[in-house]
Amino acid sequence: MEDQKIIDLYVKRDEKAIEKTADKYGKYCFSIAYNVLMSHEDSEECVNDTWIKTWNTIPPAMPECFRIFLGKITRNLSFDKYRYNHSEKRGGGVIGAVLDELEEVVAGSDSVEEAYERKILVEAINTYLHTLSKRDCNIFIRRYFYGEETKDIAQRYAIKESNVLMILSRTRKKLQQHLKEEALL
Amino acid sequence: MKAEDLFDAIGDIDDKLIMESDIKRKKKAGFKRYQGILAAAACLLLIVGIVSFLNPLVQRPGSTDNPGISDNPEGNGPLPYDPANPEEWTEPEVVENPGMEPGAEWVNFNAGPVMPMTLVAEDDNISAKRGLTYDFSGTTKENKGVVAVQDKYVLSNSSAEDREITVSYPYVGNIKDMMAAVPALTVDGNTVDADITNGSYLGYDKNGELRHFYPGVLTDDYMTMIKGVEKDWPAIDEGLLEQEVTVYEIDDFTGGNVPADVATLALRLKVKDTGKVFFSHCTGMFSDGEYVTVYVTLAHLPKGGVPKVYVIGEAAEEYSLKGYSYVQISSQYETTEVSGKVIEGQTTVEDVLWDLTNFYTKDAAADSGKKELMKSLGNDRLAEMFTDMYHYRNDGVSSDEDLIFYEPALSDIAYMAFEYEQIYYFTQTVTVPGNGSVSLTWDYVKKGSHNTYEPNEDFRDNFCYDNLPNLETKLYFTEQTAALVETGNIRIEDQNYGFDPERGVLKVTLESDAERYYMVVKVLK
Numbered sequence: 001m002e003d004q005k006i007i008d009l010y011v012k013r014d015e016k017a018i019e020k021t022a023d024k025y026g027k028y029c030f031s032i033a034y035n036v037l038m039s040h041e042d043s044e045e046c047v048n049d050t051w052i053k054t055w056n057t058i059p060p061a062m063p064e065c066f067r068i069f070l071g072k073i074t075r076n077l078s079f080d081k082y083r084y085n086h087s088e089k090r091g092g093g094v095i096g097a098v099l100d101e102l103e104e105v106v107a108g109s110d111s112v113e114e115a116y117e118r119k120i121l122v123e124a125i126n127t128y129l130h131t132l133s134k135r136d137c138n139i140f141i142r143r144y145f146y147g148e149e150t151k152d153i154a155q156r157y158a159i160k161e162s163n164v165l166m167i168l169s170r171t172r173k174k175l176q177q178h179l180k181e182e183a184l185l
Numbered sequence: 186m187k188a189e190d191l192f193d194a195i196g197d198i199d200d201k202l203i204m205e206s207d208i209k210r211k212k213k214a215g216f217k218r219y220q221g222i223l224a225a226a227a228c229l230l231l232i233v234g235i236v237s238f239l240n241p242l243v244q245r246p247g248s249t250d251n252p253g254i255s256d257n258p259e260g261n262g263p264l265p266y267d268p269a270n271p272e273e274w275t276e277p278e279v280v281e282n283p284g285m286e287p288g289a290e291w292v293n294f295n296a297g298p299v300m301p302m303t304l305v306a307e308d309d310n311i312s313a314k315r316g317l318t319y320d321f322s323g324t325t326k327e328n329k330g331v332v333a334v335q336d337k338y339v340l341s342n343s344s345a346e347d348r349e350i351t352v353s354y355p356y357v358g359n360i361k362d363m364m365a366a367v368p369a370l371t372v373d374g375n376t377v378d379a380d381i382t383n384g385s386y387l388g389y390d391k392n393g394e395l396r397h398f399y400p401g402v403l404t405d406d407y408m409t410m411i412k413g414v415e416k417d418w419p420a421i422d423e424g425l426l427e428q429e430v431t432v433y434e435i436d437d438f439t440g441g442n443v444p445a446d447v448a449t450l451a452l453r454l455k456v457k458d459t460g461k462v463f464f465s466h467c468t469g470m471f472s473d474g475e476y477v478t479v480y481v482t483l484a485h486l487p488k489g490g491v492p493k494v495y496v497i498g499e500a501a502e503e504y505s506l507k508g509y510s511y512v513q514i515s516s517q518y519e520t521t522e523v524s525g526k527v528i529e530g531q532t533t534v535e536d537v538l539w540d541l542t543n544f545y546t547k548d549a550a551a552d553s554g555k556k557e558l559m560k561s562l563g564n565d566r567l568a569e570m571f572t573d574m575y576h577y578r579n580d581g582v583s584s585d586e587d588l589i590f591y592e593p594a595l596s597d598i599a600y601m602a603f604e605y606e607q608i609y610y611f612t613q614t615v616t617v618p619g620n621g622s623v624s625l626t627w628d629y630v631k632k633g634s635h636n637t638y639e640p641n642e643d644f645r646d647n648f649c650y651d652n653l654p655n656l657e658t659k660l661y662f663t664e665q666t667a668a669l670v671e672t673g674n675i676r677i678e679d680q681n682y683g684f685d686p687e688r689g690v691l692k693v694t695l696e697s698d699a700e701r702y703y704m705v706v707k708v709l710k
Contacts, residue, residue, distance in 0.1 A: 002469055015294055016605075068200040075196045083189065102188035121186075121194040129202055138206040144195045145203060185186065 003066040010058040018051045025067060029074040035147035036078035036095045042085070046077045053077070075145070094147050101168065102144065105176045106185065121184055128178040132171060139164055140171045296632040297357025297606050298404050298651035298701075300411065302338055302625070303658040305351040310344040311617060313660045317695075319650060319704070320670040326708050330633025330648030337626045338660075342617040354611040354627055355384060355656075357407060360563040360603045365550040367559075368629035372615055381558065383566050384608030385410050404651045404701065410608060411657050421565065422572040426535040431500035434528040435467075435492040438483055441522030443510040445484035448523045450508055452494055453478045454501040460579040461497040465541060465596035466490035483523075490544065490596065495537055497575075500529075538567050541599040549603075562609070567602040574598060633706070646709075647678055652702040654695055665695040667702070673709070680704040 006024070009017035029050050033043035050073045063069035082095060129137050135157065142153045143164075150168070154161040179185045299317065320333040342348050356368055370379045433452060440448030449468070456462055459472040467481040481492040508523025542564040549556065578593060617623045633648025654665055669684050669691045677684060682702050683693040695702060 065200045065204060068203050071203065072196055076193075079189075079193060079196065099188045099192060102191045106186045106188055106191055118190075118194055118197075121190070122197045125194055126199050126202075129198060134205065137202060141198070141203055141206040144192065145198065145206070 007058060007062065007066060010055065018055060021051060021054065021070070022047075025070050028067065029070055032071055032074045032146060033078040036075065036082050037085070038094070042081055043078070046074060046081055049077050050074045094149055098144060098147050101172060105172050105179070107176075120182075121179075124179060124182045124184055125175070128175055131178075132174075136167050136171055139167050143168055294632070294636075295404065295406075295606070295634045297407055297608075297634075298653045298656075299334060299336065299631070300355045300357075300407075300653050300656050301658040301662075302336070302352050302354045302627070302660060304660055305353050305612065307659045308348060308350055309661075310342055310348055311350060311660070312341050312343065312663050314339045314341075314664045315654075315662055316666045316668065317652060318668040318670060321675045321706065322670055322672045324633075324675060324706075324708055325710055326646050330635060330706070330708055331630050332633065332650060333628070334631050335626060335628050337624065339622050339624050340615075340617050340660075341622040341663075342619055345619045347619050348617045349614060350617060351612055351614045352625065354379070355411060356609050356611060356629070357606050358609060358629075358631075359606050360559050360566070361546070361549050363553060363609070364546070364556050364559045365552045366630065367553045367555055368611060368627050370611065370613060371626045371628070372613070373624050377613060379611040379613040381555075381562060382610050382612065383562055383569070384610055404653070407608065408653065408656060420572055421568045422576070425572060425575055426533070426538070426568060428497050428534050430532050430534055430537055431496045432530045432532055432537070433494040433496070433501070433504065434530065435481060435494075435506070435525050436528050438481070438486070438492070438525040439523070440483045441520075441524070443520065443522050446482065447510060448483040448508070449480055449510075450483075450492075450506060450523060450525050451478050451480040452504060452506050452527065454494065454496065454504040456496055456501050457499050458579075461499075463495045463497070463574075463593040463595050464493065465495075465537075465594065465599070466492045467494065467594070467596075470593065487596075489547075495595070497534065534571070535568075537595065538564060538571060538599075541595055542567060542603075545599050545603040563603045566607065567599050570598040570602060571595065647705055647707050650704045650706070652695075654697055654699055654702065662697040665697045666692060667695055668692040675706040675708055678705045678707050 006017060006020045009020060026047065029047045030043055033046040033050075034040070037043050037046065050070060053073050054070060057073075061069075129140065132140065139153055139157065142148045142156065143150065148156075150164045151161045154164045157164075176185065301315065302313075304311065316335075316337045318335040318337070320335065322333075324330055324332055336354075338352075340350070340352075354368070354370075358368075367381070368379075370377050433454070435450060435452060438450060454462065454477050455475060456477055459474060459477050462470070462472070462477045462479075464470060464479045466487055467479050468485055470477060470479045472478075479492075479494045486492065504527065506525060506527050508520055508525070510518045510520040510523055542560055546556070546560050546563065549559075553559075574593065611627070613625070615623055615625065631650075633650055635648050636644070652667070655662075667682050667684075669682075669686065671686060677686065680703065682695070682704055684690055684704070
């Protein structure tokens with residue numbers, strides 16, 4: 001079933017909306033949650049929460065790209081769960097490594113209490129990503145949005161893993177510079 | 186700022202950037218094979234902007250950001266996200282224990298309420314005592330809260346003369362389930378075969394205000410259906426059923442080396458009236474007012490389902506079939522590797538609907554002995570829905586933009602006709618002797634309403650059973666009671682009946698003017 005028809009089911013408050021969403025995007029959302037949480041049980045819970053949040057959000061929300069809309073909800077819920085599970089110590093797995101890498105970017109921050117608005121930060125990241133080549137931007141997103149393994153990214157874009165690591169290192173440094181210029185670090 | 190804050194903010198980046206990152210690049214070995222295609226695609230991309238208004242394959246009417254055949258036909262397209270190590274991938278477990286939070290309105294499967302019997306014509310001489318029994322002794326987690334319902338009526342005649350009355354019993358179920366078992370009626374202990382007719386489906390509206398073909402979500406929806414639109418039912422356009430149809434059957438669909446989830450065939454037809462074009466087992470359709478393009482992706486073909494495009498009335502002036510190997514946001518790669526052929530034939534609307542009826546009932550159970558009757562009922566339902574769909578497209582609001590929301594997919598409405606919960610009426614004529622009474626008992630099994638995707642373990646295996654004791658009934662009730670049979674396999678979580686199994690209260694008197702009774706039970710075994 002096409003996305004618009006599924007969204008239409010939500011608008012009509014039709015129970016099949018959840019079923020159709022789960023059929024079509026269950027694996028996609030599960031994979032996002034699993035990359036963050038590395039736990040089948042927790043990932044399943046986040047995916048189920050995604051369906052409920054979607055049900056409660058549409059309407060009034062009318063997503064332009066339903067898949068990405070679901071992906072973002074799953075990612076946010078999964079990361080909330082991750083933070084809850086690791087409130088004292090950063091966990092391992094891919095997400096632990098991803099956060100360690102991002103730590104490099106924020107290393108120049110004067111204070112962990114530094115005030116900034118999340119919206120401004122998102123805008124700064126968007127602006128920065130548009131300055132990258134399409135390939136570098138895609139690789140950045142696969143790593144830091146989806147939390148994919150670097151070897152998987154290499155396979156996706158048919159390049160060597162060492163190239164992926166190099167590109168990620170370069171983009172992190174550029175991001176750090178950009179955030180400093182925007183006075184966010 | 187912490188790394189966590191940065192990761193969190195990356196979660197809100199531009200959707201289009203995320204979509205771009207979903208596109209996979211072929212490995213070099215395979216890349217050569219696709220070089221020609223990619224080169225053609227590159228050329229195509231250059232002209233996309235120029236021809237976007239001319240070619241329905243490129244620009245979907247009403248869309249500004251969807252220039253491909255589909256952004257993701259039937260969703261799977263080129264998989265938007267594919268873990269790189271499939272061998273390490275484990276399918277997520279299916280939640281086998283559905284349920285719902287006690288008192289929650291949110292359910293994603295509503296089995297429909299139990300509703301009271303009524304009289305086709307009012308009769309002041311007739312009154313009724315009703316006894317409703319929920320027997321949970323056979324209820325298990327596995328059967329998803331199926332309860333045996335007995336709904337017993339003793340009709341009394343206060344006049345000295347015999348009264349012949351016709352009773353009508355509204356029942357919510359679906360055709361496929363009823364092929365296995367239909368509600369049984371006994372009159373004074375003798376089994377009788379009540380007539381069965383279709384009730385309404387939510388969305389039917391004679392004035393063209395609402396045209397969607399979905400079942401009730403909440404108990405209120407069933408109340409709306411019973412109160413609102415039943416009186417105009419049914420609505421089959423017999424003249425429409427007799428109309429001639431040219432069928433374009435897509436056969437020999439092969440994808441060559443192209444993965445099935447991106448191997449797409451597009452049938453483009455030049456027709457006089459795009460409102461007369463329908464399809465079954467295809468993925469989607471666009472129309473620009475002159476040409477109609479119906480496309481189908483190999484991976485989405487249902488087992489045994491043949492993609493067909495139907496043109497009612499005058500046949501297409503011309504048509505062409507093309508194969509595509511990759512269809513994405515801004516890319517479409519035409520290829521001869523994906524191929525098929527079109528078989529043209531003639532039939533009627535009625536035969537088209539019967540073909541779909543046979544397809545959706547071919548594997549259904551026949552335990553009730555009423556398979557043919559149910560097929561006929563389902564076919565009538567499909568004809569009602571098609572009548573509604575056809576007139577909506579041709580006489581109602583039918584701009585090309587609307588077609589995006591109301592795609593003329595006959596296989597979709599056929600699925601709904603046979604597998605969705607709908608209202609059915611069982612009718613029977615009986616004689617109530619003067620100053621005497623007659624007993625009518627309806628026996629059937631009913632699923633519990635539930636949340637299939639209940640995330641909270643505490644609420645899993647919870648099922649809800651609604652009873653609307655006076656909904657639109659013409660019977661005068663002198664008494665209504667409800668009884669509970671359970672064998673320790675359930676626990677009542679929430680209710681307004683007044684049952685108290687621990688204290689032995691298994692039978693209660695109901696208020697006949699109450700709007701709704703509900704009971705949420707947790708199934709323990």
